[in-house]
Amino acid sequence: MTAGYANDWEVTNDAKLRSWVESANASDSDFPIQNLPFGVFSDSVNASPRVGVAIGDVIVDLGVLAREGLLVQDADLFARSSLNALIETGRTQWRALRVRLSSLLDARNTELRANADVCQRALVGQADACMHRPVDIPGYTDFYSSREHATNVGAMFRDPKNALLPNWLEIPIGYNGRASSVVVSGTPVTRPNGQIKLPDAERPIFGACRKLDLELEMGFIVGASSALGEAIACERAEDHIFGMVLLNDWSARDIQQWEYVPLGPFNSKAFATTISPWIVTLDALEPFRCQQPEQSPQPLPYLRHAGPHAFDVALEVDLRAAGEQQAQTISRTNFRLMYWTMAQQLAHHTSGGCNVRVGDLMGSGTISGETSDACGSLLESTWNGQRPLHLACGQERTFIEDGDELILRGWCQGDGYRVGFGACAGQVLPAKETA
Known part of the structure; x- marks a missing residue:
């Protein structure tokens, strides 16, 4: 458990958190490090729909991070055209993933930021992406x-x-x-x-x-x-x-x-x-x-x-x-x-x-x-x-x-x-x- 927080996941909501993705720190950004919403996107480099997280004006391709060993989840979980498989892993897994992403994107953490090659492949401009319906909807x-x-x-x-x-x-x-x-x-x-x-x-x-x-x-x-x-x-x-x-x-x-x-x-x-x-x-x-x-x-x-x-x-x-x-x-x-x-x-x-x-x-x-x-x-x-x-x-x-x-x-x-x-x-x- 992180010191000062009732649960590990609560650290992700700290108003003082800042990201090394500078656009996320703008006061009017919808997607600061405290948000990290999930979606499905594709782009001109890779036309396959896949799972990502929004921060600032970019999308983090979670499959890239998983293939690089930066996430515990298998990369196949993120190579999907919907979030359903990820959601089905359960609340404990969603929270753990969000905590890990918050840590990787934290301005104090160089684990991802220092790897220019991975950043180039993992960060996709939202302006260059095509967004898809995020879930298959049974009802x-x-x-x-x-x-x-x-x-x-x-x-x-x-x-x-x-x-x-x-x-x-x-x-x-x-x-x-x-x-x-x-x-x-x-x-x-x-x-x-x-x-x-x-x-x-x-x-x-x-x-x-x-x-x-x-x-x-x-x-x-x-x-x-x-x-x-x-x-x-x-x-x-x-x-x-x-x-x-x-x-x-x-x-x-x-x-x-x-x-x-x-x-x-x-x-x-x-x-x-x-x-x-x-x-x-x-x-x-x-x-x-x-x-x-x-x-x-x-x-x-x-x-x-x-x-x-x-x-x-x-x-x-x-x-x-x-x-x-x-x-x-x-x-x-x-x-x-x-x-x-x-x-x-x-x-x-x-x-x-x-x-x-x-x-x-x-x-x-x-x-x-x-x-x-x-x-x-x-x-x-x-x-x-x-x-x-x-x-x-x-x-x-x-x-x-x-x-x-x-x-x-x-x-x-x-x-x-x-x-x-x-x-x-x-x-x-x-x-x-x-x-």
Whole structure:
């Protein structure tokens, strides 16, 4: 155990740590030595997708380090197109690897820095890399856990005095989404076609979505499987979480409004879900753990956990309007506002015996604050198109138009450093022509 720390891995979160990778020491870098998120990348020198860790403006190729004997893991573990095999080695191994990488990249350690040949092969500029979806995703579930968001939607489409349905304060509401259409940041998103029921029409039409929206979310990646019929206890649920990503669950609001009764959204949310390429571990987020909102009524016993289980992650949404060079921030909020925690979501998800698998993705649900500039969707910020958003470039938006790019960003602010997630971005392409 390292002197002065309760556990060896806690040394990796020391705010005083500095790296010999100078770009990592910038106060506005998303990837300081305290972060070390995992991802999958390729580059022009080596087109094979492989596992790396971000620090500053470079990626550390873990396979190179393993082949040089600098890591205890076999190099084959990192020569993969997904992180699943690494995640399956278990929490003890993730932590040991992160501790070792932190030591190798520490400014006080010359073990790696002094070997110019290995550094040249192991360090790849992020600007020269292509990022891939970091995990194979067996299943995807999206929750509905922001009280502010649920209240806005309930007030918009139902009775404002009874915006929340009776079950909302009792269980983490969710639905099973479509894992096959989860894409990595930078992947273009094609506007979906679908059935739309216009207000005065007797029957629906089939055509391009007219109310395309974003959903500002975070997602967590399951890091330990459970058996069919086995419930994960709320107090131990975080042991089953590898890390977190930013997530945009693109939504076709007009298609959704017509199809969601009685079984919930289907095609309106199955066409694309964008995630950021770097998975930030729960260990890196630990210094930013904070108290979740008070829950009333008190949850049933299987949904109770002691202590703080929220995380202080600042979130922003930028919109770069079609034809414009500059993006504009249209929303700012924080993940700590979520009413239901990740642990409660996972505990409820498995409470009936549903098994989870390594790589499963769980979306938080849209994250909104109490003000109009803290909304996690255009549905809320424009109140279903009734209050257009006026952009600095002179354009206005009620919903997303073809050519628009949406960029989500998130970070935890430390003392002189930040633990960030990078960008979660996608540009909208026109719908495919229908017969």
